[in-house]
Amino acid sequence: MRFQLTDDQVALRAGVRELLERCFGREALRAAVDAPGRLDRALWRTLGEAGFFALRLPEADGGVGLGLPEAVLAFEEAGRALLPGPLLATHLAAGTVPGAASGETVVAAADGELVEWLDAADVVRGDASGAVALRSVDPLTPLHRLTGPSGSGVAPPDPAAVPAGPVAASPDPVAVLLTAAEQLGTAGRVCELAVQHARAREQFGRPIGAFQAVQHLCADLLVRAETARAAVYAAAVTADPADIAAARLLADEAAVQGARDCLQVHGGMGFTWDADVHLHLKRAWVRARRAGGSAYGAELLAAALAG
Structure with a gap:
């Protein structure tokens, strides 16, 4: 295929x-x-x-x-x-x-x-x-x-900082996959931002991208993004529920961890309001709760492998 x-x-x-x-x-x-x-x-x-x-x-x-x-x-x-x-x-x-x-x-x-x-x-x-x-x-x-059967009835102060709530019984697979696609977009963009900053920002008289620790962060960003890309694109072709679940898990990780690593590459300036990096991390957090969240993907993938 x-x-x-x-x-x-x-x-x-x-x-x-x-x-x-x-x-x-x-x-x-x-x-x-x-x-x-x-x-x-x-x-x-x-x-x-x-x-x-x-x-x-x-x-x-x-x-x-x-x-x-x-x-x-x-x-x-x-x-x-x-x-x-x-x-x-x-x-x-x-x-x-x-x-x-x-x-x-x-x-x-x-x-x-x-x-x-x-x-x-x-x-x-x-x-x-x-x-x-x-x-x-x-x-x-x-x-x-929501405060009905699918909601907890209590609003926490930060929905991205609490454990996932009740998982929908059967989220729409298309919603799961398209959410993964959005996460993939964030993963790719934060990889670009990290590499651009590593090339432009200088410390001790040379670009920070010349330092091995920064190179490793950028390499990890790329590997996660491209692994998620392969999984998301494949799931779009097969439309198999297990493929979609795996793609969602990989895309969520690539977006959230990728944005965190991008912040690490940017250092203190990445956390400032004027930078865009934190916006990618916050959106990735919110998306990770959508359409059943990663918990649904893990359960579906485990069931498929067990069967």
Whole structure:
């Protein structure tokens, strides 16, 4: 089985990256950080016009007519750019919720322990009644905790700093994989940021990348990112639940540990508000709780291996 990208897939990935760099560059990112909880409706409609939400919708229904591998590439670029908003919920609602495919309708999903972007949504799929607002660790992802059977009923101060809560019985495999794709985007981006800084930053008269300890950190970043990439791309082709579970586990690790190592390469300046590195780590923490979280992936993979 071949996992090499086709020319069309390479062009799609390049097109999505160019679109996001034009519509959501660093200035727009920092503006979004300074106005937490506000969703840019113009950007949302632009994504809809570009076919981001309708990527897997059949052409007969007004969609682009592509498949899961292409959606993975698009979500990887979204993760790389730290694109905010309930991208996954709106994408999954295309074709069933009017206006979701075109970006006119913002959709949130109450299908786990946490609900992202609840206040900004036009439509909420699932029961979010009684959801409790949290102070999210990620300034670009407002969160609510469900208080029903799938929630704990108690809102902790930091959802990324507590053990995973109840695992959904059967998260949508597509949601699991596309979350892994976003994590892969973060893993690749923090690897780039670490290498760029290691080349530019000088200590003792030479770039810090000349020091073996920094070289080892950058090498580990690359290995984790590329291992996760192979797993995510393969799962997009096979759509096998065990492959998806393994891809999710690897992508979560590559994003979270990769962002931590990137912070280590940047030193003290990486923790400052003006740097972007901490934003990648905070988003990776929040994503790791989505669609069942890593606990679901571990359970599913263990069951597949046991069977």
